[in-house]
Amino acid sequence: MSSGPPRAVYFLSDYGTEDEFAGVVRAVLFRLAPDVTVVDLSHEVPPFDVAAGAAMLERSVSHLGAGVVLAVVDPGVGTDRRGVAVHIAGAPAAAPTWLVGPDNGLLVPAADRLGGADRVVELAPRDGSATTFDGRDLFAPAAAHLVRGGDPDAIGTRVAPDTLIRPGESSGREPAGAAPAGARGSPTGTVVASVTWIDRFGNVQLDLGPDDLDRLGLALGGRTDVELTGPAGTTATHGHPFSARRVRSFAELGAGELGVLVDANGRVALVFDRASAAGALGFAGPGAQPQVRFRVLREDPSG
Amino acid sequence: MSSGPPRAVYFLSDYGTEDEFAGVVRAVLFRLAPDVTVVDLSHEVPPFDVAAGAAMLERSVSHLGAGVVLAVVDPGVGTDRRGVAVHIAGAPAAAPTWLVGPDNGLLVPAADRLGGADRVVELAPRDGSATTFDGRDLFAPAAAHLVRGGDPDAIGTRVAPDTLIRPGESSGREPAGAAPAGARGSPTGTVVASVTWIDRFGNVQLDLGPDDLDRLGLALGGRTDVELTGPAGTTATHGHPFSARRVRSFAELGAGELGVLVDANGRVALVFDRASAAGALGFAGPGAQPQVRFRVLREDPSG
Amino acid sequence: MSSGPPRAVYFLSDYGTEDEFAGVVRAVLFRLAPDVTVVDLSHEVPPFDVAAGAAMLERSVSHLGAGVVLAVVDPGVGTDRRGVAVHIAGAPAAAPTWLVGPDNGLLVPAADRLGGADRVVELAPRDGSATTFDGRDLFAPAAAHLVRGGDPDAIGTRVAPDTLIRPGESSGREPAGAAPAGARGSPTGTVVASVTWIDRFGNVQLDLGPDDLDRLGLALGGRTDVELTGPAGTTATHGHPFSARRVRSFAELGAGELGVLVDANGRVALVFDRASAAGALGFAGPGAQPQVRFRVLREDPSG
Numbered sequence: 001m002s003s004g005p006p007r008a009v010y011f012l013s014d015y016g017t018e019d020e021f022a023g024v025v026r027a028v029l030f031r032l033a034p035d036v037t038v039v040d041l042s043h044e045v046p047p048f049d050v051a052a053g054a055a056m057l058e059r060s061v062s063h064l065g066a067g068v069v070l071a072v073v074d075p076g077v078g079t080d081r082r083g084v085a086v087h088i089a090g091a092p093a094a095a096p097t098w099l100v101g102p103d104n105g106l107l108v109p110a111a112d113r114l115g116g117a118d119r120v121v122e123l124a125p126r127d128g129s130a131t132t133f134d135g136r137d138l139f140a141p142a143a144a145h146l147v148r149g150g151d152p153d154a155i156g157t158r159v160a161p162d163t164l165i166r167p168g169e170s171s172g173r174e175p176a177g178a179a180p181a182g183a184r185g186s187p188t189g190t191v192v193a194s195v196t197w198i199d200r201f202g203n204v205q206l207d208l209g210p211d212d213l214d215r216l217g218l219a220l221g222g223r224t225d226v227e228l229t230g231p232a233g234t235t236a237t238h239g240h241p242f243s244a245r246r247v248r249s250f251a252e253l254g255a256g257e258l259g260v261l262v263d264a265n266g267r268v269a270l271v272f273d274r275a276s277a278a279g280a281l282g283f284a285g286p287g288a289q290p291q292v293r294f295r296v297l298r299e300d301p302s303g
Numbered sequence: 304m305s306s307g308p309p310r311a312v313y314f315l316s317d318y319g320t321e322d323e324f325a326g327v328v329r330a331v332l333f334r335l336a337p338d339v340t341v342v343d344l345s346h347e348v349p350p351f352d353v354a355a356g357a358a359m360l361e362r363s364v365s366h367l368g369a370g371v372v373l374a375v376v377d378p379g380v381g382t383d384r385r386g387v388a389v390h391i392a393g394a395p396a397a398a399p400t401w402l403v404g405p406d407n408g409l410l411v412p413a414a415d416r417l418g419g420a421d422r423v424v425e426l427a428p429r430d431g432s433a434t435t436f437d438g439r440d441l442f443a444p445a446a447a448h449l450v451r452g453g454d455p456d457a458i459g460t461r462v463a464p465d466t467l468i469r470p471g472e473s474s475g476r477e478p479a480g481a482a483p484a485g486a487r488g489s490p491t492g493t494v495v496a497s498v499t500w501i502d503r504f505g506n507v508q509l510d511l512g513p514d515d516l517d518r519l520g521l522a523l524g525g526r527t528d529v530e531l532t533g534p535a536g537t538t539a540t541h542g543h544p545f546s547a548r549r550v551r552s553f554a555e556l557g558a559g560e561l562g563v564l565v566d567a568n569g570r571v572a573l574v575f576d577r578a579s580a581a582g583a584l585g586f587a588g589p590g591a592q593p594q595v596r597f598r599v600l601r602e603d604p605s606g
Numbered sequence: 607m608s609s610g611p612p613r614a615v616y617f618l619s620d621y622g623t624e625d626e627f628a629g630v631v632r633a634v635l636f637r638l639a640p641d642v643t644v645v646d647l648s649h650e651v652p653p654f655d656v657a658a659g660a661a662m663l664e665r666s667v668s669h670l671g672a673g674v675v676l677a678v679v680d681p682g683v684g685t686d687r688r689g690v691a692v693h694i695a696g697a698p699a700a701a702p703t704w705l706v707g708p709d710n711g712l713l714v715p716a717a718d719r720l721g722g723a724d725r726v727v728e729l730a731p732r733d734g735s736a737t738t739f740d741g742r743d744l745f746a747p748a749a750a751h752l753v754r755g756g757d758p759d760a761i762g763t764r765v766a767p768d769t770l771i772r773p774g775e776s777s778g779r780e781p782a783g784a785a786p787a788g789a790r791g792s793p794t795g796t797v798v799a800s801v802t803w804i805d806r807f808g809n810v811q812l813d814l815g816p817d818d819l820d821r822l823g824l825a826l827g828g829r830t831d832v833e834l835t836g837p838a839g840t841t842a843t844h845g846h847p848f849s850a851r852r853v854r855s856f857a858e859l860g861a862g863e864l865g866v867l868v869d870a871n872g873r874v875a876l877v878f879d880r881a882s883a884a885g886a887l888g889f890a891g892p893g894a895q896p897q898v899r900f901r902v903l904r905e906d907p908s909g
Contacts, residue, residue: 006337010330017320017623020666023647027616030645031671031700034612039333041326055500059568060323063439065334094334136669197661265665309640313633320623342636344629358803362871363626366742368637397637 005093007067007147008037012057013135014045014073016200021133025140029070032144036067047201048075048274050106054167058109065094069110070135070143071101075274078131078249082122083138084164085146085156086111089118098152100143102134105167120164121156131249133264189216189296192229195289196267202276204283206292208268213260217296218246224260226270228281228290241295242281244270260294308396310370310450311340315360316438317348317376319503324436328443332373335447339370350504351378351577353409357470361412368397372413373438373446374404378577381434381552385425386441387467388449388459389414392421401455403446405437408470423467424459434551436567492519492599495532498592499570505579507586509595511571516563520599521549527563529573531584531593544598545584547573563597611699613673613753614643618663619741620651620679622806627739631676631746638750642673653807654681654880656712660773664715671700675716676741676749677707681880684737684855688728689744690770691752691762692717695724704758706749708740711773726770727762737854739870795822795902798835801895802873808882810889812898814874819866823902824852830866832876834887834896847901848887850876866900 009029015021022043029038041060045053053073061069074081082103091097091114099107103122111117123142142155193206218224227241244258253259253273258280263269270277270292283289312332318324325346332341344363348356356376364372377384385406394400394417402410406425414420426445445458496509521527530544547561556562556576561583566572573580573595586592615635621627628649635644647666651659659679667675680687688709697703697720705713709728717723729748748761799812824830833847850864859865859879864886869875876883876898889895 006333008330008333008337010326012323012326017648018650020618020648020662023616023618023645024666024669026645027614027647027666027670030612030614030643031669034614034643034671037333037337039326039329041330042320042323044321056323059500060327060330063327063334064330065337197665309636311633311636311640313629315626315629340636340640342629342632344633345623345626347624359626362803363630363633366630366637367633368640 005066006037008039008065009033009067009143009147010039010041010060010064010069010096011043012041012045012053012060012069012071012073013043014047014049014053015043015135016047017043019199021135021200025070025072025135028136028140029144032141033148036144036147039064045073049073050075050104051167054106054109057106058113061096061110061113064096067096068143068147069096069099069101069107070139071099071106071110072135072139073106074102074104074134076102076104076251077134079251081251082159083125083134083142083156084159085121085123085142085152086117086161086164087119087121087152088114088116090115098143098146100139100146102139103165105165105169108164108166117161117164119152120159120161121152122159123156132261136264189218189294191216191294193268193292193294195283195292198278198283198289202272202278202280203263204270204277204281204292205263205265206268206270209266210262210268213246213262213268216294218260218294220246220248222246222296225295226258226260227293227295229293230290250274308369309340311342311368312336312370312446312450313342313344313363313367313372313399314346315344315348315356315363315372315374315376316346317350317352317356318346318438319350320346322502324438324503328373328375328438331439331443332447335444336451339447339450342367348376352376353378353407354470357409357412360409361416364399364413364416367399370399371446371450372399372402372404372410373442374402374409374413375438375442376409377405377407377437379405379407379554380437382554384554385462386428386437386445386459387462388424388426388445388455389420389464389467390422390424390455391417391419393418401446401449403442403449405442406468408468408472411467411469414467420464420467422455423462423464424455425462426459435553435564439567492521492597494519494597496571496595496597498586498595501581501586501592505575505581505583506566507573507580507584507595508566508568509571509573512569513565513571516549516565516571519597521563521597523549523551525549525599528598529561529563530596530598532596533593553577611672612643614645614671615639615673615749615753616645616647616666616670616675616702617649618647618651618659618666618675618677618679619649620653620655620659621649621741622653623649625805627741627806631678631741634742634746635676635750638747639754642750642753645670651679655679656681656710657773660712660715663712664719667702667716667719670702673702674749674753675702675705675707675713676745677705677712677716678741678745679712680708680710680740682708682710682857683740685857687857688765689731689740689748689762690765691727691729691748691758692723692767692770693725693727693758694720694722696721704749704752706745706752708745709771711771711775714770714772717770723767723770725758726765726767727758728765729762738856738867742870795824795900797822797900799874799898799900801889801898804884804889804895808878808884808886809869810876810883810887810898811869811871812874812876815872816868816874819852819868819874822900824866824900826852826854828852828902831901832864832866833899833901835899836896856880 050073084103086099193208197205225241226244242258244260246260250273259271353376387406389402496511499510500508528544529547545561547563549563553576562574656679690709692705799814802813803811831847832850848864850866852866856879865877
């Protein structure tokens with residue numbers, strides 16, 4: 001750690017506190033920078049609301065001390081949106097010098113409030129990490145590296161500060177709803193799964209791994225029917241099957257499209273892009289959950 | 304830092320966790336006392352509920368170690384209620400020696416549980432600070448000063464311990480409701496503002512600063528009509544205009560009185576005293592918010 | 607503290623954040639191990655849901671650094687269920703080496719994920735502690751002891767790892783509902799109490815201490831009628847009286863049985879086993895609460 005005033009990581013996100021997302025990121029920060037204090041600003045930015053997060057960060061930032069801001073409100077996680085570390089020009093000694101997070105407008109108002117960016121590093125993706133939890137796998141390691149005084153060029157490539165996306169410039173993707181699937185062709189494989197977790201964002205985690213999808217014949221980009229039945233031991237069916245597509249990231253999904261992806265824990269999950277799969281599919285609150293039956297079709301018609 | 308066992312700041316408030324209030328106070332504590340651990344007790348005391356906060360603190364205090372209690376449940380912020388630091392007589396080495404917060408009964412049961420107050424310092428207001436966020440601007444700096452072993456006489460004036468307000472002695476102000484305004488006189492100025500934030504307490508922050516109020520001709524104590532219209536680009540009006548008064552603190556407002564004040568971020572906000580302005584004015588949840596039109600009257604009738 | 611990488615206590619519970627439970631445990635950890643960082647994973651495991659807590663801990667544990675996991679989801683607190691510290695065989699240097707919590711299946715999936723338990727210590731109860739808050743009184747002190755490198759044999763007795771209860775093996779006790787009491791015999795004592803706190807779990811704390819129960823003639827195992835009347839100064843009665851039994855722990859109660867116990871703060875509380883007494887008795891949200899009248903009967907019929 002280089003000299004100067006003690007530094008903290010100031011951590012803001014839309015992770016909520018019901019799940020372990022924020023806690024796991026704190027654990028990663030401790031593992032990589034154990035001498036550094038983590039100051040939680042808030043983790044209850046409304047899910048996916050980049051503008052609300054940017055406003056909260058802008059309000060907060062002039063009261064922070066030395067260190068690094070770690071901010072994650074990131075509906076584009078897993079797409080080609082950049083992860084960035086933004087350096088502040090001439091920040092006073094008792095103010096943050098770096099802001100780390102997605103390049104989607106979240107960081108810019110706070111950076112401007114602190115004096116403006118004079119250097120931006122586009123973070124290099126880390127090998128083998130998941131594509132849905134960059135807070136844990138990309139941003140926290142970068143923040144830990146920088147707060148310890150590490151070389152910024154070791155974690156990415158310099159890009160021009162004026163290429164940062166400003167608030168409101170992010171893409172116009174809309175929250176999606178569920179589209180029922182028609183009966184199309186004959187199945188090549190089926191599997192029945194149980195729900196293991198419904199997280200704050202409404203993602204429905206199942207007791208399946210990537211190997212199960214391979215056995216099912218569901219490759220990336222491939223389609224499957226998804227049908228909800230009663231809890232284990234019952235036979236009731238919950239309405240029509242839904243059509244879903246296997247993707248690597250939430251944002252690959254269009255409006256009205258249900259996705260199947262391998263989540264940050266290596267489990268298969270049913271997801272929407274910036275909407276609750278649990279809500280759209282009619283999962284209720286606590287209690288016995290329906291089971292999920294996948295049927296993969298030989299051919300993939302219009303969908 | 305003076306010798307003795309390691310010390311923490313034990314932090315309790317009604318700030319909630321959805322907004323950044325508690326986080327910004329933690330950041331101020333880190334900036335001023337970076338070697339000191341902050342132990343969050345809870346920030347979910349029901350808003351403004353001094354008795355609930357006092358009970359929670361009393362239940363907790365015998366389990367705390369050395370250091371300073373920072374407790375903020377403070378409906379009287381900005382009034383002439385005192386901010387105090389309460390010293391405990393003969394506290395054991397592994398117990399808090401100071402309790403910092405508003406003099407409204409919040410601290411006394413915990414102080415009694417620890418052995419009773421033998422010294423009380425009335426905190427001197429800090430120049431240039433806001434009048435609505437003493438947790439950030441007054442109490443956290445005092446707690447940081449004391450936990451580092453600073454001289455208590457440097458941050459205020461000694462007062463007699465028996466002048467502390469005990470629980471239930473606080474003033475009998477009632478939560479306020481909104482009073483519709485009549486049509487009274489002709490406007491001297493109008494401005495239309497957009498909502499930028501609705502916080503946990505229902506305060507409605509607008510995209511206006513103090514300069515806008517000056518241009519509008521709305522001085523401290525002056526009155527304005529406030530009218531809600533549809534979101535930008537629409538013309539629907541949401542019922543009758545409300546009458547509001549420009550104040551410096553929440554507690555200057557009477558029951559049923561809407562206030563306009565410059566908040567702790569330097570922005571103009573619509574507020575009530577210990578009630579939700581957003582609720583009283585009919586702001587709904589997420590989604591496009593109405594705009595807010597101010598019309599300042601030449602004369603200020605009964606109201 | 608022994609050598610090696612810096613260590614943290616990773617803390618997961620169902621304590622929620624509205625009350626001070628998690629905060630008081632953090633304070634105890636600070637008091638006993640002030641140099642150790644506490645990393646909160648989440649405190650919003652659904653109340654009493656051991657399986658959900660075990661799943662959350664299993665998902666988290668491979669991302670944690672060196673130190674000790676403290677996990678508390680503990681519907682059996684106060685029964686003869688064991689408290690345990692589980693040592694991980696051959697854990698990598700940057701992974702937790704001990705997991706501390708109740709022996710109810712909560713820890714086993716995470717321990718297996720880390721490599722499996724090679725040593726288990728059954729924690730010795732601590733003299734004079736309450737029977738309802740082992741997180742504060744038993745588990746946090748054990749975690750603090752171990753994270754500082756203390757001798758495991760100083761806090762309990764070694765037991766065979768294969769005696770750990772695995773997930774789903776816990777007892778089949780069901781959430782309880784309230785049973786109305788019949789009129790049975792003549793009272794030997796009555797007392798009227800006011801509600802001082804309703805916590806996250808729906809326990810109803812009263813302004814009575816153990817001495818009041820003794821004066822009332824309500825010994826351990828004894829029965830009392832409990833009647834709700836209007837707030838102080840009113841006379842309305844809320845339905846029939848309920849029958850309650852004085853117990854030392856939640857889990858002594860059967861299904862449908864209301865309990866009276868001395869809680870972790872030394873106050874008398876109305877409780878159910880894994881259900882909300884406030885809900886079952888019809889306590890509404892904020893506002894004036896009914897008073898609680900106890901009538902202890904000379905004889906204890908069937909109930």
